[in-house]
Amino acid sequence: MTIKKIAKLANVSSATVSKVINGKDKYISEATRKRVLEIVEREGYVPNAVAKSLKVKRTKTLGIVIPDVMNLFFSELARGVEDAAEKMGYSIILCNSDNKVSKEEKYIQILQEKMVDGIILAASESSVSKYFNKRGTPMVLLDRDLSVDDQVGKITVDNESGIYEATCFLINKGCRDIGYISSEISSKISFQRLSGYKKALLDRGFQVSESMIYLNNYTIETGYYGMLELLKNNIRVDGVCCGNDMIAIGAIKALNEKGINIPTDVKIIGFDDIYITQYTEPPITTMAQPIYKMGEEAVKMILSIIEGKETELAKVFDTKLIERGTT
Amino acid sequence: MTIKKIAKLANVSSATVSKVINGKDKYISEATRKRVLEIVEREGYVPNAVAKSLKVKRTKTLGIVIPDVMNLFFSELARGVEDAAEKMGYSIILCNSDNKVSKEEKYIQILQEKMVDGIILAASESSVSKYFNKRGTPMVLLDRDLSVDDQVGKITVDNESGIYEATCFLINKGCRDIGYISSEISSKISFQRLSGYKKALLDRGFQVSESMIYLNNYTIETGYYGMLELLKNNIRVDGVCCGNDMIAIGAIKALNEKGINIPTDVKIIGFDDIYITQYTEPPITTMAQPIYKMGEEAVKMILSIIEGKETELAKVFDTKLIERGTT
């Protein structure tokens, strides 16, 4: 069923059908309007959005590329994006980059070919600055900052001060030998977080010891092996600041296995506040990012760019301490 | 940049450009092929997939509608789907139904308008059988079975025998008072699971007590409050079979709070084997579904339907016991 066939059945032109379907029926009589609508209903007509998109040069579709939906942080981000997009009449194409620049680039190309109206990118850690935005598709960087020369929006969180506060919190709780487990500093956020940890230590009169720092990935495994490593290399460690909550989960597992009590013997603080942290044993104290909200903001920002509105291209959120059982 | 402009620059027809871009260059001289390709590269030409789709009536896009990506079960399903789709050159549009038929229907309509080549649906629990598949878009039901009259593919797991085995396992481990916490039986899977639990009890000479059964949702909260309820209503309970892993997580939290030891005092078994189960404290014993694989199979099946191949329209996987710390 096409608009033309509907038109024939209703004895009107395809223009008329188009108008009534799209509610541009100011100059359509109530009689024809009803008749057309009835036939549309009766015939089970489904509008062809791709034909429409070709004409109006707009797909009402957004692309989102994230490292991995199975990661709770990104699934919440994705959910925030999807919900906000849906409210505004947009669909989203989901792409998992696995933190690989090659996949990321490939996806961005495909999204541009599919003529998405905008791309929301949680860049892989080793992402380079330059994107061939050949089509000039509007883009906003989410969570992961990138020094990019194109005009792109940015939604971030203050990582350095977040980890700074987290570390200070551990110190205030009485920790004296505080370790740090996180990802390699191949990305800006990783650098900023490590920097926050070191700064806090120094500001409070502690020393930074490389044996107290374990860097690998933002994964549970890193937390697990990192904790083991810290325990092996140091006579004592009574607190550890984790680069994110996944790492905290892994660290807790390692401590549990070693029979080390949390929080009595060692205190743990995470970062992100993914929703599972409230259900672990013990529940994890963490520096919360407004994850879902950031997803929402990303679509607000990109829609604003798409609509050509005057837009503030950078929005940085604050983190917030959520104290639970691991401190 | 369009194919026509490229054609002009290369002094060939748009047909020729199209042919070289799509590799249908059997009858194109090496010279023109190179020239066209160079100009394409130089001009940063990006093919317009929506124009192509309109012509070839195929979008290389699949729709997936699931209750919620933030749920680890569905995010793994989604990941399996996305990976398999990507390998076959397909993109996916992600839709969260929140378990609501209204959203589900709305999304299916939109997906059809966007002319996706197929729809993979993890139906909401109260989904009704009939879908207005006006366009006749190929469809496969994933995880959630539905008695549907249209010709749709189905990927499922043997729920009844899965829970049956889980319950038997608890019995074999010495449990005598086994509770069951799960979702309302508003869906086929919920019915089958409850049925498996009851059957196991009866087959082994136990009685089914309604006070030992708590039904609500497939959520952590249900597990938490359900466990509390079971404890309140029964003199003793030494084992509980959970309708899924989220419920198990909630139940464990409740037990931990009550200072009841797992697995000594009460044993817990979950269902699904979402990846977080290995990292909880204690790690959760569960009946595993091949979640990721089921996602992959769903796209294999739908592509096979799309390509008009002779296809077995039902695939049911077995569950597998994974013994960990809660039993």
Added chain:
DNA sequence: ATTATATAGGTAAACGTTTACTCGGTTAAT
């Protein structure tokens, strides 16, 4: 010498919409 086949490429319609523009007719204003 004729015919067949392979090579290289062009023409133009079609995919299903939207929309600027046109065209009568009716009503209201001058």
Added chain:
DNA sequence: ATTAACCGAGTAAACGTTTACCTATATAAT
């Protein structure tokens, strides 16, 4: 009575591809 404004609807081009079909030349086969 003329003009202006409003109604209701139709015409046809355009969006960017693909592809069936056509043309023309060169080579090979009979």
